[in-house]
Amino acid sequence: MVGGRVLLTANLPQLQNLIKRDPVSYKDEFLQQWNHYNSIRLIFHLNPDEHAQHFRELVTFIAQVATCYPSETAQFPSHISSILLENYTMLSPDTRKSLIQTMVMLRNKNVITSIELLRCLFPLLPRTTSSSLRASIRKTILSDIRTANMRTKNHKLNRAIQAMLFNMVEKGLEDQNFGDKGKSREQLSDNAGAKGENAMWAVILTKQLWKKGVWSDVKPVSIVAIGCLHPVVKVQSASLHFFLGGDEEENSDDEGDDDVDVKALHHRREINKKTRSGDKKLQKRLNAAKKKQYSKKTAQPNFSALQLLNDPQTFAEKLYDILNRYDKRFTLDHKILILQLLSRVIGSHKLCVLGFYTYIVKYLTYHQLRVPTILVALAQSVHDLTPPDALTPVIQKLAHEFVHPGVASEVIAAGINAIREVCRRQPWAMEEDLLGDLVEYRKSKDKAVTAAARGLLQLYREVNPGMLKRRERGKEAAMGIASGSQPLPFGHTANAAVDIEGLSVPIGRSLQSNARGKRRGPVDEDDDAAWEGWDVESDSDSESSDGWINVDEDDNDNIDISDSEDEEKGKEGTSASAGPSTAPLESTNPSALATTKILTPADFALLAELRVKAATEAVEAGGGTKAKRKLAALEAELKSSQATNDADTFISENDILGPRKKAKADYEERMESIQKGREGREKYGSRKGKKTKEAPSSSTNREKARNKPIMMILSSGSVRGKKKASLREKQQKLRAHIERAKKARK
Numbered sequence: 014m015v016g017g018r019v020l021l022t023a024n025l026p027q028l029q030n031l032i033k034r035d036p037v038s039y040k041d042e043f044l045q046q047w048n049h050y051n052s053i054r055l056i057f058h059l060n061p062d063e064h065a066q067h068f069r070e071l072v073t074f075i076a077q078v079a080t081c082y083p084s085e086t087a088q089f090p091s092h093i094s095s096i097l098l099e100n101y102t103m104l105s106p107d108t109r110k111s112l113i114q115t116m117v118m119l120r121n122k123n124v125i126t127s128i129e130l131l132r133c134l135f136p137l138l139p140r141t142t143s144s145s146l147r148a149s150i151r152k153t154i155l156s157d158i159r160t161a162n163m164r165t166k167n168h169k170l171n172r173a174i175q176a177m178l179f180n181m182v183e184k185g186l187e188d189q190n191f192g193d194k195g196k197s198r199e200q201l202s203d204n205a206g207a208k209g210e211n212a213m214w215a216v217i218l219t220k221q222l223w224k225k226g227v228w229s230d231v232k233p234v235s236i237v238a239i240g241c242l243h244p245v246v247k248v249q250s251a252s253l254h255f256f257l258g259g260d261e262e263e264n265s266d267d268e269g270d271d272d273v274d275v276k277a278l279h280h281r282r283e284i285n286k287k288t289r290s291g292d293k294k295l296q297k298r299l300n301a302a303k304k305k306q307y308s309k310k311t312a313q314p315n316f317s318a319l320q321l322l323n324d325p326q327t328f329a330e331k332l333y334d335i336l337n338r339y340d341k342r343f344t345l346d347h348k349i350l351i352l353q354l355l356s357r358v359i360g361s362h363k364l365c366v367l368g369f370y371t372y373i374v375k376y377l378t379y380h381q382l383r384v385p386t387i388l389v390a391l392a393q394s395v396h397d398l399t400p401p402d403a404l405t406p407v408i409q410k411l412a413h414e415f416v417h418p419g420v421a422s423e424v425i426a427a428g429i430n431a432i433r434e435v436c437r438r439q440p441w442a443m444e445e446d447l448l449g450d451l452v453e454y455r456k457s458k459d460k461a462v463t464a465a466a467r468g469l470l471q472l473y474r475e476v477n478p479g480m481l482k483r484r485e486r487g488k489e490a491a492m493g494i495a496s497g498s499q500p501l502p503f504g505h506t507a508n509a510a511v512d513i514e515g516l517s518v519p520i521g522r523s524l525q526s527n528a529r530g531k532r533r534g535p536v537d538e539d540d541d542a543a544w545e546g547w548d549v550e551s552d553s554d555s556e557s558s559d560g561w562i563n564v565d566e567d568d569n570d571n572i573d574i575s576d577s578e579d580e581e582k583g584k585e586g587t588s589a590s591a592g593p594s595t596a597p598l599e600s601t602n603p604s605a606l607a608t609t610k611i612l613t614p615a616d617f618a619l620l621a622e623l624r625v626k627a628a629t630e631a632v633e634a635g636g637g638t639k640a641k642r643k644l645a646a647l648e649a650e651l652k653s654s655q656a657t658n659d660a661d662t663f664i665s666e667n668d669i670l671g672p673r674k675k676a677k678a679d680y681e682e683r684m685e686s687i688q689k690g691r692e693g694r695e696k697y698g699s700r701k702g703k704k705t706k707e708a709p710s711s712s713t714n715r716e717k718a719r720n721k722p723i724m725m726i727l728s729s730g731s732v733r734g735k736k737k738a739s740l741r742e743k744q745q746k747l748r749a750h751i752e753r754a755k756k757a758r759k
Contacts, residue, residue, distance in 0.1 A: 025074045036081035043082060050075060054092060061103050069111040076115045079124050090116070090125045094133045101140055110146055113137070117153055127161050128173050135177060139210030154218060159227050175232045181215040182239045184208050185248070209245035216240045216251045223255070223318070234321040241354065242331055246347060253350045256357070258314045275302065314357055314663060325362040329355060333366050340372075349386055356394035357663065360438075363396045367403050370394075377410050379424045385666040388427065392434035393663055395442075401503060404442035408432055412447055422459035426671045429454060429465035433472055434664060440476040441503050448473060448480055461671045476500060621650070 028046070032039045050071045057068050072093065079086040096104075097112050104112070113134070120130040134150050141147040158174065161167040185208040219236045222228045240252030282295050322328055336343070336351045343351070352373065359366055376387050395404060415428020429451060436443050448469075455466035473481055477500045478490030486494070628644040678686070718726070726732060738746075 025070055029074055029077050032078045032081055036078075040082070043078065044085070046071065046074065047085060054096075057096075058100070061100060061108065062105070065105060065108055069108060072111065072115050076118045076122075079119065080122050083124075086124075090119055090129065093119075094129070097133060098136060101137060106143060106146070109141075109143075113146070113150065120157065127157050127167075127170055130157060131174060132177070135181075135214075136211075138214040139207065151218070151221075155221055155225070158222060159225060162227050171228065171232075175228075175236065178215040178219055179232075179236050179239065181211040182236055182243065182248075185212045185243050185245060186239070209243075209248055212240060212243055212245065212248045213251065216248055216255070220251070220255050229317075231321045231323060234318050235323055237318070238322060238328055241328075242335060246343070250347060250350060253354050256315050256318055256354050257350065275299065316361075319357060319361050322358065322362070325358055326364050329358050329362075329364050329366050332358075333369055333372070337368065337372055345382060349383055349390070352387065352390040353393075356390040359394040360396055360663070363398050365399065367400070370403050370407050374407060374410050377407070378414050379420055379428075385427065385669050388431040388669045389664055389666055392431060392438070392669070395435050395438040397439060398504070399439050399442075401439055401441040404435060404439055405444065408435060408442055408444075409447070411435075412451065416451065416454070422457070422462050423670070423673065425454065425457075426459070426461035426465045427669050429462070429469055430669050430671050433465065433469045434668065436469070437472055437476075440473065440500070443473075443480065445480045449482060452481070452485060461673060465671055621647075 025046070028039065028042055032043055036043075050068075053064055053068050053071060056063060057065070075086060075089055079089060093112055093115055097109075097116070101109065116125070116130055116133055119125045120127065131154060134154055138147060138150055138154075141150065158170070161170050216237055219228070219233045223233050223237075237252045237255045240248050241256070243249050243252065278295055278298060282291065285291065332351060332355050336348065336355070340348070355366070355369060358364065359369065370391075373387065373391055376384070377391070378384070381387065391407065411428050411432050415431070416425050432443075432451065452466055452470045454462050455470060457463050457466070470481070470485060474485075474487050474490045478486045478494060479500070481490075483491070625644070625647045628640065628647050631640045632644050
């Protein structure tokens with residue numbers, strides 16, 4: 014029996030199996046291995062290469078049976094974690110992989126929590142040199158966080174991880190060596206490089222979790238927003254692509270990270286040994302390259318992330334300050350990335366960063382590289398609250414550089430289209446004399462220039478026809494001016510908020526009754542339930558606020574919520590100022606629900622559904638085409654999100670370039686044309702001889718030779734062979750010909 018026990022201690026897999034079946038009986042054997050592990054661990058700290066194989070076997074054995082002896086192995090996870098974090102560079106690749114797999118095994122057995130595992134794995138990502146091991150670590154991190162948030166949101170885990178990622182990105186902001194030119198790269202210390210790697214991986218993981226839908230609140234957006242201000246260009250570029258919607262793969266482990274040379278892949282395949290596995294790998298890389306190219310063409314801005322930016326004005330000002338201060342250090346492509354994001358933030362949030370328009374003026378030349386993208390960024394940054402004085406010099410520069418007889422027609426069309434897009438958002442930025450000159454280009458012989466000038470003319474016929482000449486205003490605009498209608502000045506809006514649509518009509522009664530029923534319960538519980546799934550969670554409670562003040566309906570008379578003494582006068586003059594052309598309102602006074610309750614996003618969603626339901630009932634009751642059109646509009650509005658609304662404000666390069674002559678077709682268009690040409694064809698090839706013969710077949714080489722040019726025949730091998738034939742060969746051919754003729758006669 015003693016000999017058997019000794020053999021068990023030498024055979025760890027067998028001992029492991031026996032311990033899992035009966036932990037109590039084999040506790041002494043386990044303690045013996047545990048003591049042996051502690052002694053080997055001390056030696057391993059001094060010399061990791063000594064007893065490495067045996068140490069890995071002991072670690073795997075203890076991890077497998079750790080659940081059987083929880084009190085004895087309580088310090089085991091901390092031992093493995095400290096070895097990985099403190100001596101990671103000294104370990105061999107096999108030892109690193111084994112210890113990481115041990116930590117993952119302990120997490121799967123619930124010996125350690127997700128936070129403990131992730132705190133160990135996060136610092137290892139930038140320190141790992143093996144691409145396969147780094148990919149495995151990243152996959153483990155993402156899958157663990159995703160699993161923890163599968164059923165319900167694990168707020169405790171998310172807060173801890175997000176705080177960790179935020180610190181990884183924020184630590185690199187201390188260094189101000191922006192850009193990748195000059196002496197900045199040489200001055201980058203090892204410590205700053207490590208911080209940059211940490212920040213890069215923090216941004217990559219945040220983007221992946223956002224893309225998979227695990228995180229969708231304001232905190233991951235804040236992490237990537239800090240990355241946009243990072244001094245390391247790689248980190249900043251990855252963060253910018255998150256908001257711009259580019260699906261680039263930042264991880265250098267991916268095969269499609271760099272641009273794939275398709276010709277080089279095919280050439281390598283031809284000269285290397287032909288194997289099935291090689292064919293599969295080649296096809297995989299070609300598919301990845303094709304998918305990446307398609308994703309670049311169809312990249313859409315991340316509208317939801319743009320809307321969740323915290324303090325977008327400060328973010329835009331900091332981003333512009335970096336762009337302006339380190340302009341000479343950035344490459345043109347990187348500066349265009351910053352311009353694109355800055356313009357979209359300004360346009361979507363209607364911000365005022367006036368220095369942006371002064372900065373972009375120097376790039377508004379027709380010979381500038383990637384000028385269509387720059388013009389798109391300029392147009393997207395303009396909104397109805399942008400001061401016209403800041404845009405007037407920009408429009409003058411566009412007209413001076415792009416619209417004159419010394420440039421090509423494509424340049425003129427692009428310039429007029431850019432001016433039109435700017436003026437569509439802020440019509441008061443245009444000067445009357447310049448508008449008259451630009452409109453005259455509608456008489457051009459070029460189609461693109463004519464279309465651009467007519468678009469500008471039609472725009473000002475709608476927004477401010479008084480700036481046009483009388484013969485250019487059109488019938489409707491002239492009638493409007495004759496009736497006395499004038500365009501609204503800068504900063505004014507035509508649609509004043511009187512009430513929330515739907516609350517003062519019968520479809521809002523169910524919402525009001527629902528609100529009355531909720532008032533009977535506690536106010537705090539109602540607010541939490543109404544904002545559940547809509548609000549943005551916070552790490553800590555606000556210390557500066559004492560909470561909401563509960564206001565009863567009886568106290569409404571004692572509260573004065575007016576901001577001006579002239580408010581009552583404005584209310585009295587509302588009905589008097591409304592002319593015959595004003596659309597009749599359902600109620601000039603706001604509904605009781607809008608003035609007594611703060612409506613939550615859930616209330617607005619319910620209100621939209623009730624409006625669609627009421628419109629559906631009206632259609633079923635025989636409301637006619639008008640009711641059907643209203644139902645279709647409400648359904649489209651319900652399906653559309655904030656992203657679609659922002660999508661209407663953003664433009665593409667095609668809007669700037671306009672219709673072009675013989676535009677080069679892309680891959681999808683060429684394939685579509687090829688497929689159309691193949692319609693109705695049974696086989697791709699010549700059909701000569703297939704219709705005239707009884708048995709369809711292609712023509713022979715002898716038949717094809719009859720139609721060859723004489724010069725091709727003279728230089729062929731058969732003709733040259735006849736000239737060089739000997740007398741004996743000629744006699745044999747003649748004898749064979751006579752024999753064939755005799756057989757043919759018979």
